[in-house]
Amino acid sequence: MSETKLAEPTVLAEVTGCAGRLVLNRPKALNALDLDMIRVLTEKLEAWAQDDAVRLVIIEGSGGRAFCAGGDVRVIRDNVLRGDAAASEAFFASEYRLNRIIAEYPKPYVALIDGISMGGGMGLSIHGSHRVVTEHAVMAMPETAIALFPDVGASYFLPRLPGKLGLYLALTGARISAGDAIYAGLATHYVPRAALETLKAGLARSGITALDLLAYSPPASLLARDRAAIDDCFTSDSVPEILAKLEDRGDAWAVEQLETLSRRSPTSLCVTFELLRRGATMTLSECLAMELKLTRKMILHPDFAEGVRAQVVEKTRDPKWRPATVAEVDRAAILAMFE
Numbered sequence: 454m455s456e457t458k459l460a461e462p463t464v465l466a467e468v469t470g471c472a473g474r475l476v477l478n479r480p481k482a483l484n485a486l487d488l489d490m491i492r493v494l495t496e497k498l499e500a501w502a503q504d505d506a507v508r509l510v511i512i513e514g515s516g517g518r519a520f521c522a523g524g525d526v527r528v529i530r531d532n533v534l535r536g537d538a539a540a541s542e543a544f545f546a547s548e549y550r551l552n553r554i555i556a557e558y559p560k561p562y563v564a565l566i567d568g569i570s571m572g573g574g575m576g577l578s579i580h581g582s583h584r585v586v587t588e589h590a591v592m593a594m595p596e597t598a599i600a601l602f603p604d605v606g607a608s609y610f611l612p613r614l615p616g617k618l619g620l621y622l623a624l625t626g627a628r629i630s631a632g633d634a635i636y637a638g639l640a641t642h643y644v645p646r647a648a649l650e651t652l653k654a655g656l657a658r659s660g661i662t663a664l665d666l667l668a669y670s671p672p673a674s675l676l677a678r679d680r681a682a683i684d685d686c687f688t689s690d691s692v693p694e695i696l697a698k699l700e701d702r703g704d705a706w707a708v709e710q711l712e713t714l715s716r717r718s719p720t721s722l723c724v725t726f727e728l729l730r731r732g733a734t735m736t737l738s739e740c741l742a743m744e745l746k747l748t749r750k751m752i753l754h755p756d757f758a759e760g761v762r763a764q765v766v767e768k769t770r771d772p773k774w775r776p777a778t779v780a781e782v783d784r785a786a787i788l789a790m791f792e
C-alpha cells in the first residue's frame with residue numbers, strides 16, 4: 454500500500470475559551486490566500502457569528518514571518534495564460550464577500566499582524582474591529598507592481614485615511630511599519646511580539662477587555678515625518694500632475710518616489726488613481742462591486758501576466774510594461790475599464 458501523507462490544513466480553526474481562533478497556515482507561501490482558505494474562513498466566521506460560546510474571533514498567520522502576503526496571484530496568472538480567466542472570478546468574488554463579512558461582523562474581530570500583511574492580507578485585517586500590530590508588522594498595498602490595483606475594499610478604506618496617505622500608499626505600494634500603521638489608522642493597537650501569547654490567553658479568558666486594558670505606546674512613524682510632502686504632491690487631479698509635482702519638488706524624498714513610481718505599471722497607476730477618486734464617495738459594498746468588475750478587465754491586460762512573472766514567479770524584477778510611460782496611457786482606455 455502506498456503511503457499517503459496528509460496535507461496540513463491551510464487554515465487551522467479552534468475555539469479556546471470564548472475565542473474563535475483562526476490561523477492562516479501556508480507559511481512557505483507567506484500564508485497567501487487561495488480559494489480553499491477563503492472558503493474555510495468564511496464557513497468558520499459564519500458559524501461563530503451564530504455561536505453564543507464564541508465572544509470574539511482572533512486571526513493570525515503561522516510561521517513567524519507573515520500574517521498574509523496576499524492572494525495567490527500565481528494561480529490567477531496561470532488561469533489567464535491557459536485562457537481561463539473566468540476561473541479567477543470565483544476567487545475574487547469569494548474573497549471580496551469575505552471582506553464584507555469581516556466588515557459587518559457582529560463580534561470583535563482581532564487580527565494579530567506580526568509580520569507581512571499585503572494586499573489580500575490587508576483585506577483580512579483592516580475591515581475588522583481590532584487590528585493589532587507588533588514590531589515585525591510590515592503593511593503594503595503593492596498591487597501596482599504586478600499591474601493590478603489595490604482591491605479587497607481598498608477603494609473604500611484608502612481614500613478615508615488622513616490627507617493623501619491612502620493615494621500615496623496605493624500608487625507607490627510603500628511598505629509601512631507598525632508606528633506608521635497606527636499613525637494612518639490602519640492598525641488600532643500596538644503590542645510587542647513578546648506579549649502576544651499573554652494577549653491571546655487574556656482574550657480567550659476575559660474577552661475583548663483583555664486588549665482594551667493593554668497599553669503599549671507605538672514606535673515613531675516615518676509616514677508622519679513625510680506627511681506634509683505626501684499631501685502636497687499627491688493632492689493632484691491626475692497621475693501626470695503628481696509626477697510633475699514630485700519633479701518640481703526635487704528633494705531626495707521626491708526623487709525616491711519618482712523612482713518607485715517609474716517601476717509600477719503605468720496603466721495600473723492611472724486605474725488606481727481613478728479607483729480611489731470614485732471610491733471616496735461610495736459605500737464598501739459599492740466599492741467591492743466596482744473592484745470585482747475591474748479585476749475582470751485588469752487580469753486580461755498583458756501587464757498583469759508580465760508583472761506577476763517579474764515580481765512573483767521569476768523574481769527578475771524587470772517588468773516590461775505596455776504602454777511604458779504614464780504619458781502614453783490613453784484616458785479613454787482607463788475609463789473603459791470601469792464600464
Ligand code: QUE
Nearest residue numbers: 482485522523524525572595596598764
Ligand atoms: C505585488 C503584489 C503581490 C506580490 C508581490 C508584489 C501580491 C501577492 C504576492 C504573493 C506573495 C507570496 C506568494 C504568492 C503571492 O506577491 O499581491 O503566491 O506565495 O499575493 O510585488 O501585489
